Amino acid sequence: MTSASNVPFFPPIKTRTHEVCGAGAYMFAFALAARCGGPVLWIREGWDKHQINPVGFAGFVNPSEVMVCITQTQLDTLAIAEESLRSKAVSLVVMALNKPIGLTEGRRLQLAAQAGESTGLAIIPDGMGSNAAQTRWRCSPIFDADQRAEDSTLQSWELIKNKSGTLGAWHVLWDAASHRIVMVSPSGK
Amino acid sequence: MFFGTQRRIVSLWFPRLASDRVLRQRPVDGPFALTLNQKNTNRIYCLNTAAIKQGLHRGMSYADARAFCPILKSREADVDQDHRFLRLLGRWATRYCPWVGLEEDGLVMDITGAAHLFGGEALMLADMQARLMRAGLSACIGCADTRGAAWALAHYGEGIAPPGDMLSALTSLPVAALRIEEPISVALQRLGLRSIGDLVQAARAPLNRRFGPSLLGRLDQALGAQPEEISPLSISVQYAVRMTVPEPIGLLSDVMAGTERLLFQLCAKLKTQGMGARKLCLTLRRVDQGQQQVELRLARPLRDPQRILPLFERGLTEIDAGFGIDQLRLEATQVETLPVQQLNHVSDGGRDRLDDLVTRLGTRIGLENIHQFIAADSHIPERSFMVAPAAYSDPAGPWISTKPRPICLFPPEAIAATGLRPPKQFRWRRMSLTTGRATGPERIAPEWWLEDDNWRSGLRDYWRVETRQGRRLWLFYTPQNPGWFVQGEFA
Numbered sequence: 001m002t003s004a005s006n007v008p009f010f011p012p013i014k015t016r017t018h019e020v021c022g023a024g025a026y027m028f029a030f031a032l033a034a035r036c037g038g039p040v041l042w043i044r045e046g047w048d049k050h051q052i053n054p055v056g057f058a059g060f061v062n063p064s065e066v067m068v069c070i071t072q073t074q075l076d077t078l079a080i081a082e083e084s085l086r087s088k089a090v091s092l093v094v095m096a097l098n099k100p101i102g103l104t105e106g107r108r109l110q111l112a113a114q115a116g117e118s119t120g121l122a123i124i125p126d127g128m129g130s131n132a133a134q135t136r137w138r139c140s141p142i143f144d145a146d147q148r149a150e151d152s153t154l155q156s157w158e159l160i161k162n163k164s165g166t167l168g169a170w171h172v173l174w175d176a177a178s179h180r181i182v183m184v185s186p187s188g189k
Numbered sequence: 190m191f192f193g194t195q196r197r198i199v200s201l202w203f204p205r206l207a208s209d210r211v212l213r214q215r216p217v218d219g220p221f222a223l224t225l226n227q228k229n230t231n232r233i234y235c236l237n238t239a240a241i242k243q244g245l246h247r248g249m250s251y252a253d254a255r256a257f258c259p260i261l262k263s264r265e266a267d268v269d270q271d272h273r274f275l276r277l278l279g280r281w282a283t284r285y286c287p288w289v290g291l292e293e294d295g296l297v298m299d300i301t302g303a304a305h306l307f308g309g310e311a312l313m314l315a316d317m318q319a320r321l322m323r324a325g326l327s328a329c330i331g332c333a334d335t336r337g338a339a340w341a342l343a344h345y346g347e348g349i350a351p352p353g354d355m356l357s358a359l360t361s362l363p364v365a366a367l368r369i370e371e372p373i374s375v376a377l378q379r380l381g382l383r384s385i386g387d388l389v390q391a392a393r394a395p396l397n398r399r400f401g402p403s404l405l406g407r408l409d410q411a412l413g414a415q416p417e418e419i420s421p422l423s424i425s426v427q428y429a430v431r432m433t434v435p436e437p438i439g440l441l442s443d444v445m446a447g448t449e450r451l452l453f454q455l456c457a458k459l460k461t462q463g464m465g466a467r468k469l470c471l472t473l474r475r476v477d478q479g480q481q482q483v484e485l486r487l488a489r490p491l492r493d494p495q496r497i498l499p500l501f502e503r504g505l506t507e508i509d510a511g512f513g514i515d516q517l518r519l520e521a522t523q524v525e526t527l528p529v530q531q532l533n534h535v536s537d538g539g540r541d542r543l544d545d546l547v548t549r550l551g552t553r554i555g556l557e558n559i560h561q562f563i564a565a566d567s568h569i570p571e572r573s574f575m576v577a578p579a580a581y582s583d584p585a586g587p588w589i590s591t592k593p594r595p596i597c598l599f600p601p602e603a604i605a606a607t608g609l610r611p612p613k614q615f616r617w618r619r620m621s622l623t624t625g626r627a628t629g630p631e632r633i634a635p636e637w638w639l640e641d642d643n644w645r646s647g648l649r650d651y652w653r654v655e656t657r658q659g660r661r662l663w664l665f666y667t668p669q670n671p672g673w674f675v676q677g678e679f680a
Contacts, residue, residue: 004598008495016524023659023660024680025677026596027680028678029595030596030680038538038539039543046558047338049599049600050597050598050599051430051597051598052596052598053574053594053595053596053597053598053677054562054564054574054588055316055570055573055574055588055590055594056590056593056594056595056598056656056677056679056680057596057680058594060596060680063564063574063584063586063588064561064562064584064585064586065584066561066562067547067558067560067579068559068560068561068562068576069550069558069560070554070558070560071554071558072554076388076553076554079553080550080553080554081658082549083546083550083553083680084546087542087545087546088669089539089543089545089546090543090546098382102382125218125547136483141659141660141661141680142659143491143625143626143656143658143659144655145625153595153679153680155651161591163268169371174680
């Protein structure tokens, strides 16, 4: 079943800002962080009670590489994302957004990512993407019927927007041993 | 007798320190007094010469003073500020000699071997007097071989006692000049011992019996028969530099250039002391006497001007220069030790860039809002890691978990379910979910040695529940207080 092969378009282009939505967005972010390597900045707003758990994601990235910024408003989130993308100090900036952003903001994030040669990833609510995003992914966890898969991480990743390529949908798994995302064939269908 | 190098002590007494300090900032014509609330009464704490001429004195109640002198202007005294001002004067006095101590309302300086640098004692004292007068402070200065004699001269005579002969200089001064308590001085005067000369000639034994050893001790200290130390002020290095520009400036590039010059000076000072700045404060004084401050909190102690300067840029763009800025003052308000480190060939530029980024982000959202994770030794999921400000900690810890843990945690959310095993079907966040596979239970007991309100419900049996809909949730059941909750979500 684990016919290990790479997911097309993953990791997405490095010097760009991408978007991800769906319940599996956090795993997508950590899988991307594992591919990017280097320091990761995670920006979220203060009211959001969802806390990333370092013990849980230690399998993906080393928690000492992750810094969390807590902001008051989405405006701060965007400003900090832009500044850190531009700084060349971090390789991945993950920002949790809850309101749709305009073209201007989206474009500024793209330019900042280009200038700083770092990747940006916006975790967005479903259907609130910005037109400026390079790619947009929808990630949803899937029940793994295989009895052997005790701690399975089976997900379906759909590429729902791509500025430079085709769309697609894949079933993927996090392979802890090889420390990467592998594509699997849809099972049980 | 105390033999050694001939010591020379200068005592400076500021008779009107508090009012002089206030009048320096805001000059007032005519009688002026500072009041202090003592025992439910406003009393005069300090007053200027014009007020003294009107017949007012210290300790007088303020209401009486107003009755005597209706044109009296007054303000409230600020004793803490006065004390701070005295310490400042102490720092100023180190320009004459390194050994400066504080008196109650004056300074005491050991000028042994320093007087010749100013052309002799007389010239040195004249220089002090002139500088203090220019600063608007009235001062009485005495110079003698001992601290006691210098104090007596400053308060009761002013002048320079010839070296080696304290007795002749003090003989005509009243006994109160010996720094004795008021009742003793009054009692001595009742005995007919009015001056220090009288006291020296009196028999010592009866005086000792009547007044205790303190009186003769003070006398011996003044005459040099007993030594007396001067405790110098602790040397505090001032990490502050300033620059006054001849013409007001207003352009951002000009202010940045000025800041750069100050930074180079400040960082050189920090380097000699082996320190690094943690907090910097740049004060810009405008020509209209307004002041604006730019505060910079750094993520790591730093003393590299080239790295600090760009970090000021954001703060300086928000400054309103008005009609121009004519003074810049840069102070490191918080410093930390920063030992010199061995350079090596392994570049650590990434860490520096990250620190600079944290500093810049900190100016926007506050340094305490940028966190990083530190491993903690606890089975409680919320306490298995700590969140610490990135600027004040280093990331640490081996991250070991024997059981899979969710990548995302949230405060427990109750679901409607009963029983020891996870429910077959349940609703969570308006989604109806069906359990596909449940792994568990993993029992975690509360840490009884720590108070935690969230763990009041006792033991928890954690289950990893994979739902048919896809979500993989972390549920727990509290057997001592039956109920089911969702606390996290797996990858």
